[in-house]
Amino acid sequence: MILGRGAILGRLRDSNPERRLTISPILESEQVGRCSVDIRLGNEFLLVNRETGIMGIDPIRRGEMAESVRRYQTRVEIAYGSPFYLHPQQFSLARTFEYLALPSDIAGYVLGRSSWGRLGLVIATATVVECGFKGVLVLELANLGSVPIVLYPGMRIAQLVLHSVDAGTNIPVSPATP
């Protein structure tokens, strides 16, 4: 069952740490919608270089692939209030502003917002956020339009839909991402 606003707020304020949902910080209560939570863009990006000198990425050759990925990405940190330009056909990884900690009985999906999609910005992500996840989400941003899109860290960029999980598990899924 998808969690509605009341259930989300209740879980965010739950005094029991085992049941508490953490989406931190929620800057405005309007971020929590009828059945989703808006999440914001963080200030750290991994840009994919235009000229890489790499013939291709071969997932079978894992060692080489990791090295290739390192070579074609550049880490960029943008100060809050400063713009980040995503040029046409450019691809970038970006962290969310919010830190998430999901209890063992809640999972989620991250979806792009149609308001951005209409401008050509696609926010594809590994959409499932498993129960028990702790850390920040990594979004995959791509500008499919023909003009640069200016993004600011802190903007509402995607939405998180949460739902309950029957017979959840406490198996840790991922270490907390700094």
Added chain:
Amino acid sequence: MPSIASASIVLLIQKLRSIHARVSASSVARRTGATTGVNALGDLQLKLCDVLTRFLAKTCAEVREIDEAEALLDVSKVSRAAELLSRLTRFTGSEDAVGPPQGTVLPFTDLVRSVAPNAAVIVRCQSAYEYESYFEIRKILEDAVPTELVRETFLGFPQGIYVLNIPVVEARNILHHCLLGHEVGHIAFLRNKLEGIPTDLLNTDPARSEFDSAFSEYEAEQGGLEIDLFRTWVSKIISNWFKELASDLFAANIMGPCIFFALRDFALPLFPLDFTPGDPSVALEYPPLCRRFKLMLETIMPFLKREGVNSTEPVNHGQILDELRADAEEWKTTASELGVKLPQPYRFVGRVVDECLTRVQDDISASRPRYFYDPSTFREEVFDLYERIDEDILPNELLLPGEGPKIGRPPHWQSILNAAWIYYLLSPKERFGVFKDWSKKSEGGSALGPSRGTTEKMMELRYERLMEFNDFISRAVEVSIFHDSFQKNKAQWGDLFSDPGKRRHTG
């Protein structure tokens, strides 16, 4: 045939153009994630290069009409200004690319601005923890070119520039960045014009007679110095020790207990705890570490009081405070015992400096500056953040009770750093268990060094975990400061942090 003045002007213009080109070329790289101080300084440098170049070009055109000596005087003044601009390029050049994390830059920039309003702040990685200040920029430039040319350029530019330096090897170690509190203490010391206190005190009759007896004792013990040289030497040490200790006093009030934890962790492996008779040169600049510890511990004790703290299970905050206070008391006793064994003239120096510090403490107690960290805030916030760290949750927010519109609020950034230090020292959980291995008192170790049986692999693992922990804390500070700014500036920022759609929650 060109005159000497004309030739000098041409060379100087070339130098200014090269500075302009260098600052300009690095501006794109500089803007990304740079501190506001660096960007403001870069813009100012570019404008000043233009102003000075125009001024020189005008002088060059008029050189045949004006006196050669007068033209050379102009050249000499501009060359001083160009030299200063050249020195400042080290803050705006591309070599400044490796910067400290925003979790350090943001709070310390705000802090310096609270201590010194209208100042620009640069936080950068260099060779040591230290501060620099540049106040002479406007004066040198006003001397170099007619005031009206400079006035417009400086509109909106801060009065001075403060630079906080962090060692490059410590770039990610936000736990140690608490030591910048001491550097900010230096700025507070300057702003409060405290440097004259020792001279005033030394001119009183009791101090004069005490000085005479100190000199007699020194002569009897060691001798070899004229009284005037002795006076100069002693005055220098008093001035230096007072400056350092007063900065520590400010730092402990600004940062809370974490300043002591950070100094102990950073300095103890590097410097002797007590005065070293064989190496008095160290004592010329800095007081012995035990004196610094004693002062800091006395200042942080009000933070470690148990009153108003929840002492129920599962996490007994009162017990944590008791443990910290017992540790602090032990260190204070050790530091006090060591501090009294000073030879002359350091005994005299110590007494004078103590009296100077009492005056500063009295002033601070009478009107506590706004930028000080309150002990009650420490007790109110630190343990909730400690529990978040314990649950592997980013310690960036404090949940608000009740059903109000706000879910949480940002804590003071000092509370995050203090919670992180306390967690690091106590290391109650497996995730950071590697710290605990390091600090087993029963095996003769402490948080400051390896216990017996520590292997190289454990040390590597410990470093890795420590950096991971630092990144975690740095991010918490950064997010909490943005949260705070958002709440304060929401109306001003408008829809910047919203999305392009008018309707909300429509997907």
